[in-house]
Structure formats: structure tokens, C-alpha cells
Amino acid sequence: MSATSVLHTPVPLEQARSAATNEPALMRWLLIALALIFLTLFLFIPLASVFYEALKKGGDVYLKALQEPDALSAIQLTLITAAIAVPANLVFGVAAAWAIAKFEFRGKSVLITLIDLPFAVSPVISGLIYVLLFGAQGWFGPWLQAHDIKIIFAVPGIVLATVFVTFPFVARELIPLMQAQGAEEEEAAVALGASGWQTLWRVTLPNVKWGLVYGVILCNARAMGEFGAVSVVSGHIRGMTNTMPLHVEILYNEYNFAAAFAVASILALLALVTLAAKSFVEWRFGHDQQTSIEEHAA
Amino acid sequence: MSLSPLFRLLGAALVSALLSASASADTTLLNVSYDVTREFYKDFNQAFIKHWKEKAGETLIVNQSHGGSSKQARAVVDGLEADVLTMNQANDVDILAERGKLIPADWAKRLPNNSAPYTSTTVFLVRKGNPKGIKDWDDLVKPGVSVVIPNPKTSGNGRYSYLAAWGYVLKKGGNEAKAREFVTKLFGNVPVFDGGGRAATTTFAQRNIGDALLTFENEVQLIQKEFSAEQIEVVYPSLSILAEAPVTVVDKVVDKRGTRKQAQAYLEYLYSDEGQELAAKHHYRPRNDKVLKRYAATFKPIQLFTVDELFGGWQKAQKVHFDDGGIYDQIFTKK
Numbered sequence: 001m002s003a004t005s006v007l008h009t010p011v012p013l014e015q016a017r018s019a020a021t022n023e024p025a026l027m028r029w030l031l032i033a034l035a036l037i038f039l040t041l042f043l044f045i046p047l048a049s050v051f052y053e054a055l056k057k058g059g060d061v062y063l064k065a066l067q068e069p070d071a072l073s074a075i076q077l078t079l080i081t082a083a084i085a086v087p088a089n090l091v092f093g094v095a096a097a098w099a100i101a102k103f104e105f106r107g108k109s110v111l112i113t114l115i116d117l118p119f120a121v122s123p124v125i126s127g128l129i130y131v132l133l134f135g136a137q138g139w140f141g142p143w144l145q146a147h148d149i150k151i152i153f154a155v156p157g158i159v160l161a162t163v164f165v166t167f168p169f170v171a172r173e174l175i176p177l178m179q180a181q182g183a184e185e186e187e188a189a190v191a192l193g194a195s196g197w198q199t200l201w202r203v204t205l206p207n208v209k210w211g212l213v214y215g216v217i218l219c220n221a222r223a224m225g226e227f228g229a230v231s232v233v234s235g236h237i238r239g240m241t242n243t244m245p246l247h248v249e250i251l252y253n254e255y256n257f258a259a260a261f262a263v264a265s266i267l268a269l270l271a272l273v274t275l276a277a278k279s280f281v282e283w284r285f286g287h288d289q290q291t292s293i294e295e296h297a298a
Numbered sequence: 299m300s301l302s303p304l305f306r307l308l309g310a311a312l313v314s315a316l317l318s319a320s321a322s323a324d325t326t327l328l329n330v331s332y333d334v335t336r337e338f339y340k341d342f343n344q345a346f347i348k349h350w351k352e353k354a355g356e357t358l359i360v361n362q363s364h365g366g367s368s369k370q371a372r373a374v375v376d377g378l379e380a381d382v383l384t385m386n387q388a389n390d391v392d393i394l395a396e397r398g399k400l401i402p403a404d405w406a407k408r409l410p411n412n413s414a415p416y417t418s419t420t421v422f423l424v425r426k427g428n429p430k431g432i433k434d435w436d437d438l439v440k441p442g443v444s445v446v447i448p449n450p451k452t453s454g455n456g457r458y459s460y461l462a463a464w465g466y467v468l469k470k471g472g473n474e475a476k477a478r479e480f481v482t483k484l485f486g487n488v489p490v491f492d493g494g495g496r497a498a499t500t501t502f503a504q505r506n507i508g509d510a511l512l513t514f515e516n517e518v519q520l521i522q523k524e525f526s527a528e529q530i531e532v533v534y535p536s537l538s539i540l541a542e543a544p545v546t547v548v549d550k551v552v553d554k555r556g557t558r559k560q561a562q563a564y565l566e567y568l569y570s571d572e573g574q575e576l577a578a579k580h581h582y583r584p585r586n587d588k589v590l591k592r593y594a595a596t597f598k599p600i601q602l603f604t605v606d607e608l609f610g611g612w613q614k615a616q617k618v619h620f621d622d623g624g625i626y627d628q629i630f631t632k633k
Contacts, residue, residue: 235373
């Protein structure tokens with residue numbers, strides 16, 4: 001009897017853990033090498049080649065391409081667009097996430113589906129929606145033309161299209177977080193006499209701040225990099241309605257490679273900065289959560 | 299209520315963006331064009347602005363929009379306020395008359411030379427030293443020769459190449475059946491179909507696929523400038539197609555904006571000695587004989603036929619050859 005009970009003794013934890021990674025060394029190296037090769041091929045080499053091509057003809061050509069008025073205006077337009085789209089979606093995202101996570105109401109699932117819509121449709125379709133609405137042949141086109149208001153093929157159309165495609169980022173980031181946190185703290189605040197705004201500012205937002213920043217960063221990255229939707233509504237007027245991704249395309253099509261890659265390198269740099277910000281936030285986010293768990297435990 | 303200033307700020311930003319976009323000054327022109335015309339129009343706009351200042355005493359700003367040609371035409375139909383449209387194929391101008399009623403149907407008759415102030419033609423690019431000995435159209439259909447042509451369904455460049463091959467056979471005394479056989483063979487030698495001229499160039503020059511690339515004469519210079527000229531050389535066939543680059547004033551827009559006078563003068567200036575000279579400098583064949591002679595070294599004499607002459611105009615050519623179920627589709631389903 002005693003012998004069988006010994007057999008049934010569970011394997012110590014340490015041993016179990018090592019068993020899971022107890023592949024032959026060759027296998028482990030092979031898998032690591034595969035992952036590295038994949039990363040190099042699809043990430044590092046393309047990224048490096050952008051900078052290589054941009055600087056191939058020398059620093060002078062590179063700087064000149066970036067100082068060109070059309071390039072500057074494309075950079076400016078991209079920043080303006082992000083500066084409008086990101087705050088707009090920040091406000092919307094917080095409002096939507098708050099409503100969905102903290103309250104029960106009819107049509108909630110419809111609202112969630114609607115928020116996901118921009119992820120589901122192709123960006124080109126998103127752009128076409130605005131052409132169908134505001135284009136000269138579209139629903140509101142004749143009225144807009146009669147009142148001399150330009151939406152598409154002008155800055156407002158670019159902003160609208162960008163807002164649409166970046167719509168879900170903040171809300172999608174916040175909803176699971178807020179749902180996990182539950183509504184108890186808010187209920188307590190209200191019970192103690194806090195107003196709605198006080199509850200939002202003092203309880204809800206501090207609890208989700210890193211998730212919020214994370215959502216904003218993702219939203220910003222997409223707003224600056226969006227191509228498809230913006231391409232449809234832009235009209236490609238140089239110096240007026242060309243964003244950076246569109247400017248890169250047109251330069252490339254004109255056989256102006258050095259300039260195309262120079263502008264692309266700025267976009268890549270913006271992406272790298274975003275990535276660094278994202279990693280920082282993730283680190284802080286994790287750190288904060290860790291300390292809050294410890295505080296709770298204490 | 300602490301959020302309301304933010305809303306107000308956003309509202310103000312949107313409104314100011316709206317206003318700045320719609321408050322266009324009276325003296326701007328927008329020239330909507332296709333991909334590769336930028337360098338030319340950059341120079342031409344400067345020249346015209348100077349000319350107009352001297353002639354009318356008015357300071358103009360000319361804005362440019364570039365993109366894929368059919369996409370650009372479509373944008374104008376959808377409300378992109380182009381004062382003038384400068385394309386490389388009459389089809390893309392016709393759409394303005396058909397879909398948007400923006401210009402009259404007989405727009406091509408309003409300016410000399412079918413409203414096409416400059417032209418180009420389809421030529422061959424081959425590898426240095428021409429290892430496959432490609433001299434003329436007949437060499438392209440030989441077995442073992444691979445030819446890069448962009449897809450005629452989606453690219454004007456491809457359509458011109460296709461019609462050039464077809465017309466070559468007709469011009470040599472062949473009939474339609476012979477032409478069809480020839481074009482079938484030619485397209486049998488195409489290893490990849492790229493969507494546009496630009497992508498086809500990458501296939502040929504960067505990915506090193508194919509023995510010959512069919513493209514416009516004016517793009518050859520751009521290609522040679524970007525890719526090393528030592529690797530690629532040009533071959534002029536005995537016969538090719540005249541690619542007319544049509545231009546038009548967009549009537550509905552200029553009447554609304556009150557820019558007809560300026561837009562009209564802009565296009566007419568393309569026909570002036572200076573306009574023609576600039577076109578030639580940027581590798582477009584000028585209509586003016588004097589200028590053409592001066593650039594004889596750039597533009598090798600080549601026998602050219604037009605789409606109107608052999609195919610009854612672009613609308614008919616499009617319908618017979620490239621529309622769904624047209625001859626191009628038939629050739630392909632048989633393959």
C-alpha cells in the first residue's frame with residue numbers, strides 16, 4: 001500500500017517546469033534560430049533598407065528631400081490630422097467605454113458592434129463611404145457644393161476618414177479594463193456623495209490611466225500611418241491634401257526614390273518613437289498594477 | 299462641465315480647418331494630372347505664372363495633384379475641383395463628360411491636335427548589350443523571350459503596349475485575325491502582370507525579370523536616371539503607337555470658380571514655343587515641328603499610328619478590346 005502511495009506522490013513543481021522545456025538542445029536552438037530568421041527577414045531588413053535607401057545618395061539629398069515645401073506640408077498635415085483625430089477619439093473612447101463597462105442599457109451589444117465596425121471594414125471602403133456621402137455624385141454632394149463647403153478632397157475629409165479608422169482604439173483598450181475593475185469603486189464614490197464628473201475624474205480615469213495612454217498611442221500610430229482611407233478622400237493635391245504616406249507613394253511612383261525613402265524614414269522614425277512610448281507605458285502599466293496588487297494584498 | 303472647453307477647442311479646430319479649405323483665393327488653379335508629370339509641370343507652372351503676370355498682371359498659384367490616371371479622373375467626377383485635367387489617355391477625360399457632365403462630349407475638338415499638346419510612344423527597354431537581339435516587335439513573340447507589360451485591364455501603359463502590337467501587324471499588311479494571333483503570342487511571353495507601369499518597371503529593373511520592358515518613351519529617361527543607365531538600353535521598334543496626352547478645362551469648375559480665362563490660357567500656353575520646349579525637355583514629344591527638330595537627338599524618328607486611325611478612337615478600342623468579355627479577356631481565357 002505504501003509503495004503505491006509513493007508512486008502517486010505528485011512530481012515536485014521544479015521538475016515539472018523543467019520537463020516542459022526539456023526539448024533536446026538542437027530543437028531549442030532550431031526554434032530560436034527560426035524565430036530570429038523570421039524577424040530579420042520581415043522586420044529588421046525592411047526597416048534597415050528604408051534608412052539605407054533614404055541615405056544612399058548622401059545626407060544632402062536626404063535633407064533636401066525633407067526640406068521641400070511639399071514634404072513639409074505633408075508632415076504638417078499628418079500632424080494636424082493626428083492632433084484632431086486622437087483627442088476626438090480619446091473623448092469618444094472614454095465616454096463609450098464608461099457607458100459600456102459601468103452601466104446596463106438596451107442596445108449595448110449593438111454599440112459594441114458599431115465600435116468594432118472600423119476594424120471590420122477595409123480602410124478603402126471607409127474612404128469610399130465618405131465619397132458616397134459627400135462626393136459630387138453623393139447624397140450631400142450637391143448641397144455642399146451649392147454652399148461651397150468642401151469636405152472630401154480637402155482637410156476635413158482627411159480628418160473624418162482618419163477619425164473613422166482610428167475610432168475603436170481607445171474604446172477597445174478601455175472596455176475590458178473597466179469591465180474587469182467593475183463598478184464597485186464608482187458606486188462607493190456615488191454613495192459618498194460624489195457627482196458624476198467627480199466620479200469620472202477622481203475614480204474611473206485614475207484607475208485606467210495607463211490603459212488610456214496605451215490606447216492613445218496606438219490610435220496616434222494608426223492616425224499618422226493611415227493610407228487606404230485617406231488616399232480615397234485626399235485628392236492628392238501637393239502641398240495641400242497630401243499626408244506623409246500619400247506623399248511617399250507619389251514620390252515613389254515618380255521614380256524619385258531617394259525622396260520617397262527620406263519621407264518614409266521620417267514615418268518609420270515616428271513609428272519607432274511610438275513603439276518606445278508604448279514599451280514605456282507597458283512597463284509602467286505592469287509596474288503600477290503590480291504595486292496596486294501588493295497594496296491590495298497588504 | 300470641465301470637458302466643454304475641450305469640445306469647444308475641437309469644434310474651433312474643425313471649423314477653422316473647414317474655412318481654410320474652402321476659403322480658396324480667386325487666383326489659384328488646380329491641375330489634376332497623372333503620375334509622372336510632376337517635373338514637367340513644376341517647370342511649366344513657373345513659366346506660365348511668369349507669363350500670366352506679364353500679360354494680365356495677375357499673380358497666380360498653380361496647385362498640382364498627381365496619382366494613378368483613372369483614379370484621378372474619378373476623383374474629379376466625385377468633386378475634386380480641378381480647373382484643368384491633364385491625362386495620358388482620352389478615356390480618362392471622357393469619363394468627365396459621361397459621368398459628371400463636367401465638360402461637353404466634344405471636348406477634344408476645343409484645342410489643336412485633339413487637345414493633346416504633347417505625346418509619347420511605346421518603346422522597348424532591354425538589358426545592356428541586348429543579349430536577346432531584340433530589334434522590333436517580331437522579336438518579342440519569339441519563344442524563350444520574356445516581356446514585361448503591365449496589365450492592360452488596369453493600366454494605360456499596358457493598353458498602349460497592347461494596341462501598339464496589334465497596330466504593328468495591321469500596318470504591316472496583316473488582318474485582324476493575324477493581329478490577334480500576334481498579340482496572343484506576345485502576351486504568352488509575359489511572365490508577370492503588374493497593375494501599373496511603375497510596378498512593371500520595378501519587376502524589370504529591380505527584380506531583373508524579363509528580357510524586355512514595354513513602356514512610354516518619356517518614362518525611359520526617368521527609369522534610366524534612377525536605375526543605372528549602364529544596365530539598360532532603349533530599343534526603338536520600326537513602328538509604334540502615338541500616345542496622345544489630352545488636356546481639358548473642366549467647365550463646371552471654372553465657371554463656378556470664375557477661373558475660365560486663366561485655365562484656358564494655361565492650356566493654350568502648353569502649345570506656345572516655351573510650353574513645347576519644356577515638354578520636350580521633359581521627354582514628351584512636342585507637336586511643334588521646330589521644337590521637335592531641335593530635340594531630334596532625344597526623339598528618334600519613328601513611324602507612328604494613332605488610336606483614332608486604327609481603332610476608331612479610344613472609346614471603341616476600350617469597348618472592343620479591354621471591357622469585360624472583350625478580346626483581351628478572350629485571349630486570356632483561351633490561354
